[in-house]
Amino acid sequence: MNMTYDAGAIADQILQSEYLKAVMTPGLIAVLAAALLTCFLGLKVFRIWMGLAGLVLGLAAGYGIPVYLLELDSRIGIAVGIAAGILLAVLAYKLYLVSVLLYCWITGTVTAAAFLSPKGLLWWGICLGIGLIIGLIGLKLAEPVVILMTGISGGLSAASAVGALFVVSSQTILWIIGGALAVLGIALQFVLEGQKRGKQARKKAATIRNTKSVENEIAAARSIIDDDEE
Numbered sequence: 001m002n003m004t005y006d007a008g009a010i011a012d013q014i015l016q017s018e019y020l021k022a023v024m025t026p027g028l029i030a031v032l033a034a035a036l037l038t039c040f041l042g043l044k045v046f047r048i049w050m051g052l053a054g055l056v057l058g059l060a061a062g063y064g065i066p067v068y069l070l071e072l073d074s075r076i077g078i079a080v081g082i083a084a085g086i087l088l089a090v091l092a093y094k095l096y097l098v099s100v101l102l103y104c105w106i107t108g109t110v111t112a113a114a115f116l117s118p119k120g121l122l123w124w125g126i127c128l129g130i131g132l133i134i135g136l137i138g139l140k141l142a143e144p145v146v147i148l149m150t151g152i153s154g155g156l157s158a159a160s161a162v163g164a165l166f167v168v169s170s171q172t173i174l175w176i177i178g179g180a181l182a183v184l185g186i187a188l189q190f191v192l193e194g195q196k197r198g199k200q201a202r203k204k205a206a207t208i209r210n211t212k213s214v215e216n217e218i219a220a221a222r223s224i225i226d227d228d229e230e
Contacts, residue, residue, distance in 0.1 A: 028165045035157035039185035042150020043143060043193060050099040054092030058085035100142050101135045107153045108134035114156065147189040155182030 037045060062084030067077035092099050109131030118124045138145035159178030168174055 032161035039154025051093035054088035055085045058088035100138045104138040105131045105135035151186035
């Protein structure tokens with residue numbers, strides 16, 4: 001008996017299956033939540049995300065290199081992976097500017113690729129160059145650049161998750177959703193950062209006033225003592 005298979009039809013059946021939807025939906029909701037958190041509070045959670053990224057990268061590389069490349073025992077791979085994951089997590093969390101450079105370079109490249117749809121090495125090189133320029137600017141203007149990049153990447157990622165969750169096929173609608181979320185997220189982050197800097201400035205001013213007040217009181221006390229001695 002001859003049987004023919006339509007790969008496209010089979011793929012559609014798999015993607016539309018209730019089981020796959022049940023498995024994918026919680027994951028997409030988690031991705032959406034993380035994307036919205038990045039979009040609206042990116043600067044505040046930046047170190048945490050970088051620490052988690054370092055942990056995952058360290059675990060994967062620390063396990064994969066000994067086990068698959070060096071063909072060592074898997075227990076050694078687990079031990080090395082845990083150690084490398086913890087080390088990279090701490091470094092990514094502590095080395096703020098290095099994390100800013102790498103994050104802005106990667107997200108800048110991905111965002112440029114989303115707009116330019118590169119075909120061929122030349123256009124991919126241009127996207128990498130754009131990302132690198134953004135990363136280098138981030139070294140000088142860390143907070144503003146991180147706010148811009150987390151707002152854009154979080155907004156676009158959230159739009160992609162919304163499209164997958166609610167089966168939105170129109171790219172125009174998804175770009176509008178992503179752009180709107182990015183603008184709102186960037187605006188909120190700048191407002192929150194402005195409030196934070198305002199509180200810091202007021203606290204510093206109060207400290208200076210208190211210091212000067214104490215100095216004035218000490219000077220007045222010395223003046224009284226000097227007058228009594230005379």
